[in-house]
Amino acid sequence: MQHSAALFFFLGGLVVLLILLILVFIFWKIIKPEKLKKSVGCTKGQQGSIDFFSGNLRTISYFDFHKLKKATKNFHHCNLLGRGGFGPVYRGKLEDGRLVAVKKLSLDKSQQGESEFLAEVRMITSIQHKNLVRLIGCCSDGAQRLLVYEYMKNRSLDLIVYGKSDQFLNWETRFQIILGIARGLQYLHEDSHLRIVHRDIKASNILLDDKFQPKIGDFGLARFFPEDQVYLSTNFAGTLGYTAPEYAIRGELSEKADIYSFGVLVLEIISCRKNTDLNLPSEMQYLPEYAWKLYERSSVIDLVDPKMRDDGFVEKDVLRGIHAAFLCLQPHANLRPPMSEIVAILTCKGEMIRTPMKPAFTDCRRRKDEKLSWDTISEAFPSPLKSDSPSLPQSSH
Template identity: 80%
Template sequence: MRLRALQVISPTPYVLPMKSSSSSALLFFLGGVIVFLFLVIVLLILWKNKIPKELGNLVVRSRGRKASKDFLSGNLRTISYFDFHTLKKATKNFNPANLLGVGGFGPVYRGKLQDGTFVAVKKLSLEKSQQGESEFLAEVRMITSIQHKNLVRLLGCCSDGPQRLLVYEYMKNKSLDLIVYGKSDQYLNWNTRFQIIVGIARGLQYLHEDSPLRIVHRDIKASNILLDEKFQPRIGDFGLARFFPEDQAYLSTTFAGTLGYTAPEYAIRGELSEKADIYSFGVLVLEITSCRKNTDLTLPSEMQYLPEYAWKLYERSRIIELVDPRMREDGFIEKDVLQAMDIAFLCLQPHANLRPPMSEIVAMLTCKVEMVERPMRPAFLDRRPKKENLSWDTISEAFPSPLRSDSISLSRPTK
């Protein structure tokens, strides 16, 4: 009896092997899931870091294998790559009806991708050849190295045979020149114009002082300022931009930009620094306030060149006459507009070292910081015909290098 009771109480010999089999199956399943996820992550990393063959070949061909290695190791890997057929379809075969504008790089078209996203497609003019390829690569590298709410965002690019295209986010209100130059009936009140001025200033401050790279844009003008649905500005077109070494005051380079916006030391001697962008910003502020081009040969002679005409009004205490007549009818706070124009004149000073950095300009605009000194007469050439011949040497003497000399001999205006 005792032996039989023990046999009844003892566990069955099959329970333990069943538990062991279940645990092994669970471990095998979990291990398989972990391996699968690991492989997916590796593939995603490899796919993300893959540079399209066509783009890689273009970089090697343009810069050489040694230089291209550094070029391709940066943020160029983070942008999307579009094939030419996709962009051709998105813009309806680059239909003229979708043309947004034409810049030095080439035409820009409005496009709609298959998922419904609107984009702006910049197409390099085929006749640009090698110079255009350099600008294409410069813009791709430049804009993938920086990120700011007042800089246009590059979505991707295309390099297909001879075709070179850049794909940007689409800006609903297009470019500033359409409004400033009267190509649109749209009217902007002073608050919106001031918002645009401050946004451009903040974008330039980031490029000059806050970005990982010190960058000079070289082509700040109304057509390169894009406006979103809320009229927030974004600086675009980085094809002429230059990385700037931290240990150099300026670069010596050939002129590239737009006359009318160009600082004299850069246009005449090729001395490039961030102060060239600041000069261009000053011209742009005058354009936004007056709603006219910086050069308009249809006007009377004394009014044709905006900085020169604005300074004449400033000397006569009549600068308010420069304000857009529609804005005067709508109403504005006069002291705020006058302060913006005073800041514009500070940016236009003849000596580059006298132009304040963008951080100070932003502070003056947003914190209403008063200017310590009055601005000097802007730097512009006297375009009236003279009896004597005007040579580049005499022009250079009129504008001594602000970056090679500590002394200046310019008189302050009397008022």
């Protein structure tokens, strides 16, 4: 009799435990997500948002709009870090003391909308690398769309390269930035579980932490890329001056477009100037064109930032960086090496046996009141078989 009673209580307890487990499962899988959807402003009328927020975003934090408003002091202009196509970015301090960067989508001014906002969140939550900016969380409240990133103490690279700050970077720091960007792109193109093309690699989208380690940011224009396709045919989206000719002219998008942009960026970092400056003398206005002219004269080292020259640098290392940039700027996409090869060249693990061809670039020699366009390219795409280009000085090898 006692054994029967014990068995009865054991089975009863087991049933109660099973019921509790079922209730906990229902709460976490059904009830809680519904509350989360409501907390970020999703309604039944926003079916795309409901479907989206029920998926990937469980791995990041959800922020209340009013708390972000408080953290940025009502998005006060004194906390403005910068502006982009997506919208303004503000410095904020959360209640727990953490500093963050809050990107606020400008629905009335931005070329991007909610779909791009969701695309950026999907993109960033699916990839992680030390040279990619880390997304902490997001907010969707009515028409408000915000992204919350880790705060980068030294802000964006363009402030330093374009002379908007008094900070000077020696060659070791510049090389660290170049190599970090290259490794971030290698991850996106070759090592990530997704094949991703950023589409807008430029100085303002490179963020620097307190140790000047670079992180690629702003994935609003990025595209997932099918493994079985060499390129996508798509409308142009990017920044004039950084854009590969085959993409700007024919809409042929591949990771080679990012590689071209990286080449322009490397020249900017080494020379400490914008890729296009119509206030300069004619032959200096477009940076890749000017760099190539110096290269043909065997005086490409003159491209180096004068301040860096005064500080001192190892010439062969800088020439290696310029050589890598020219390989990235090749007029034909199939001539540009993958980022893994560029990383190998930069780290002296790859030989610089390729002789670069003259890059294709926009014709900037026109009146200042005339709009720049991609209708004119300085030289038609030359034959890939052509090999009469000069070599870099011997010291670069």
